[in-house]
Amino acid sequence: MRHFVLLAACAVPLSGCHESKPVVEVTETRRLTLYDQERLGNIVDQPPLDWRLIPPTRFRNINFVSGPDDSVEIFLGNSSGTALENANRWLRQFGLNPAESDQDFGTIEVLGREALLVEAEGTYNPGMGAQGGEGYGLVGAIRASASQLMTIKMVGPAEVVAAKKSDFIDYCQSLKQTEGAIIQQETPQTPNNPEIE
Amino acid sequence: MNKERPLTTISKRVFRVLSGFELALICLILLFLLTFFSTVEQQWIGLHSTIKKYFDLDSFFVVPRNEHDKIICFPLPGAYWVMAVLTLNMILGGIVRMKKGWKNAGVLVSHFAIVFMMIAGGVSSLSKVEGMMLVTEGERSDYAQKYHRPSIEVFKYNEQGERQAPLIIKSEDLNHLRPTDVLRANFANEDFHFEITGFFKATNLFKASNEQKGKEDGPVVDGFFLREAVWNVDNELANMAGCYVSVRDQENQEIEKLILWMGNSSPVSFSHQGQRFGVVLTAEIWPMPFEVELNESVGEYYPGTRKASTFQSSITKVTSNERTDYEIYMNHPMRHGGYTLFQSQWSDAGERPYSGFAIVTNPSDQWPKYSLYIATVGLLGHFVFMLIRFAGGSARSKEKPKS
Numbered sequence: 001m002r003h004f005v006l007l008a009a010c011a012v013p014l015s016g017c018h019e020s021k022p023v024v025e026v027t028e029t030r031r032l033t034l035y036d037q038e039r040l041g042n043i044v045d046q047p048p049l050d051w052r053l054i055p056p057t058r059f060r061n062i063n064f065v066s067g068p069d070d071s072v073e074i075f076l077g078n079s080s081g082t083a084l085e086n087a088n089r090w091l092r093q094f095g096l097n098p099a100e101s102d103q104d105f106g107t108i109e110v111l112g113r114e115a116l117l118v119e120a121e122g123t124y125n126p127g128m129g130a131q132g133g134e135g136y137g138l139v140g141a142i143r144a145s146a147s148q149l150m151t152i153k154m155v156g157p158a159e160v161v162a163a164k165k166s167d168f169i170d171y172c173q174s175l176k177q178t179e180g181a182i183i184q185q186e187t188p189q190t191p192n193n194p195e196i197e
Numbered sequence: 198m199n200k201e202r203p204l205t206t207i208s209k210r211v212f213r214v215l216s217g218f219e220l221a222l223i224c225l226i227l228l229f230l231l232t233f234f235s236t237v238e239q240q241w242i243g244l245h246s247t248i249k250k251y252f253d254l255d256s257f258f259v260v261p262r263n264e265h266d267k268i269i270c271f272p273l274p275g276a277y278w279v280m281a282v283l284t285l286n287m288i289l290g291g292i293v294r295m296k297k298g299w300k301n302a303g304v305l306v307s308h309f310a311i312v313f314m315m316i317a318g319g320v321s322s323l324s325k326v327e328g329m330m331l332v333t334e335g336e337r338s339d340y341a342q343k344y345h346r347p348s349i350e351v352f353k354y355n356e357q358g359e360r361q362a363p364l365i366i367k368s369e370d371l372n373h374l375r376p377t378d379v380l381r382a383n384f385a386n387e388d389f390h391f392e393i394t395g396f397f398k399a400t401n402l403f404k405a406s407n408e409q410k411g412k413e414d415g416p417v418v419d420g421f422f423l424r425e426a427v428w429n430v431d432n433e434l435a436n437m438a439g440c441y442v443s444v445r446d447q448e449n450q451e452i453e454k455l456i457l458w459m460g461n462s463s464p465v466s467f468s469h470q471g472q473r474f475g476v477v478l479t480a481e482i483w484p485m486p487f488e489v490e491l492n493e494s495v496g497e498y499y500p501g502t503r504k505a506s507t508f509q510s511s512i513t514k515v516t517s518n519e520r521t522d523y524e525i526y527m528n529h530p531m532r533h534g535g536y537t538l539f540q541s542q543w544s545d546a547g548e549r550p551y552s553g554f555a556i557v558t559n560p561s562d563q564w565p566k567y568s569l570y571i572a573t574v575g576l577l578g579h580f581v582f583m584l585i586r587f588a589g590g591s592a593r594s595k596e597k598p599k600s
Contacts, residue, residue, distance in 0.1 A: 022379070023383065026351075030365065030484055031484050033340040033484045044359075047358075050468065054465055055419065055461045062463075
């Protein structure tokens with residue numbers, strides 16, 4: 001009985017001990033599966049090397065940062081309304097007058113369809129508490145189809161955005177649709193997520 | 198000769214203790230206490246955590262606690278080891294020590310069957326692997342995920358933007374981490390390493406622009422931060438692990454700081470020496486040797502709830518050389534080379550219904566069934582033998598002339 005009590009007494013402090021390894025050598029791998037082919041929105045993309053993927057949000061299915069101090073944001077999402085309405089909303093974020101028709105914008109081809117190419121420069125005021133400021137630039141593409149409106153937007157310091165414009169257009173034109181499951185993306189727990197891009 | 202005598206006596210005593218009814222009784226009382234306290238504690242820490250705490254191989258002693266983390270019972274030995282001792286006790290007392298002969302043959306066979314069942318449980322505990330495959334109707338899958346095993350996968354993208362085979366930091370290395378721990382992960386053939394910090398088993402990911410960061414929260418990285426969440430007892434699969442990763446070069450200079458969250462199914466990325474890498478924190482991916490095409494997924498909910506009451510699926514199993522159709526429903530799983538696939542989830546909440554298939558590999562999967570057959574044969578044999586003896590005894594007593 002005395003031995004049992006001693007053993008039990010030793011067990012109390014030991015039961016709380018969990019030794020965590022300070023260093024692991026990672027060598028394990030696995031074969032590729034359909035998991036590795038899954039893409040948000042079924043989009044296969046080839047971003048430039050200096051674009052860095054960060055977690056997606058409710059309105060940003062694919063979310064990049066780039067440039068000095070990650071000052072440029074590039075993101076792809078879906079929206080509602082017409083292409084012109086969305087283009088004008090973007091222009092208003094820069095305090096610019098809205099356009100009257102789609103013809104006022106240039107176009108590029110995105111996923112086999114013509115998309116509006118929207119450009120703006122000036123004081124950026126995205127609203128809803130998001131950060132903006134003076135000397136910002138925007139390059140964006142809006143692709144309308146029967147079922148949805150795809151938006152791709154790059155915003156940041158004007159000179160950096162200008163320098164990355166060709167990368168942006170190359171990226172938009174490189175997008176491919178893939179077969180397979182659309183991932184039901186978990187939205188980050190942002191109870192008051194107000195962002196509208 | 199004299200020296201051997203005490204040794205023999207000691208070994209006899211040890212044998213008597215190990216094969217005795219007293220030990221069996223102690224084991225059964227301990228198992229009762231373990232079952233009782235694990236059932237009580239389950240409501241506070243959840244089913245999976247309870248099983249891990251009370252019944253795991255590496256759980257030598259457990260201290261039952263209440264919801265306020267206060268100790269509610271003296272330390273108890275882990276259930277796995279109590280059952281191991283009980284198995285030994287059964288072998289020694291119920292088989293080795295038992296009198297052999299036709300009279301006891303049935304009971305002996307039954308004892309053997311019980312030992313066999315205990316061993317099946319031990320083998321299952323050591324070698325069973327289970328995961329979940331989610332498939333939407335009309336789609337296919339060739340992998341399952343082990344939901345209680347978070348892992349970090351690091352992979353290269355090729356020039357076409359496709360993922361290459363990943364290197365995997367296993368859950369064994371992550372699950373014991375506390376938020377204050379730092380884990381360094383070195384990768385074979387790569388000249389960078391990870392420093393993993395702030396590992397939370399249950400977290401929420403917040404956007405810093407939308408949520409005020411508190412003192413206890415993790416740092417803001419890429420505009421996001423992690424906040425430890427209360428462990429969801431009712432739905433343990435909803436507990437999302439999260440952590441921070443500092444990617445460092447050989448000189449230990451930081452290349453990039455990343456934030457990982459299990460609820461984010463898409464990777465985050467960094468570039469190093471002209472190569473783009475993706476990093477994702479995900480429930481461990483378990484490749485299957487077959488593909489499952491979900492042709493039809495049907496089910497029903499309990500009235501007034503979104504809890505599925507019945508469900509079944511029509512699937513096609515696709516291997517390299519054949520396609521086979523199966524109907525999966527209650528107690529009717531699909532088996533393939535040691536893998537058992539049965540449906541455990543169903544929902545029609547999305548655009549199309551989906552089925553969740555639990556996939557298990559367990560070498561002792563069928564052993565409990567066999568042990569029940571053996572026990573049945575043993576007990577039946579024993580009863581028949583006793584019946585014959587009884588009938589024979591009665592007949593003989595009738596034949597005896599009354600004096």
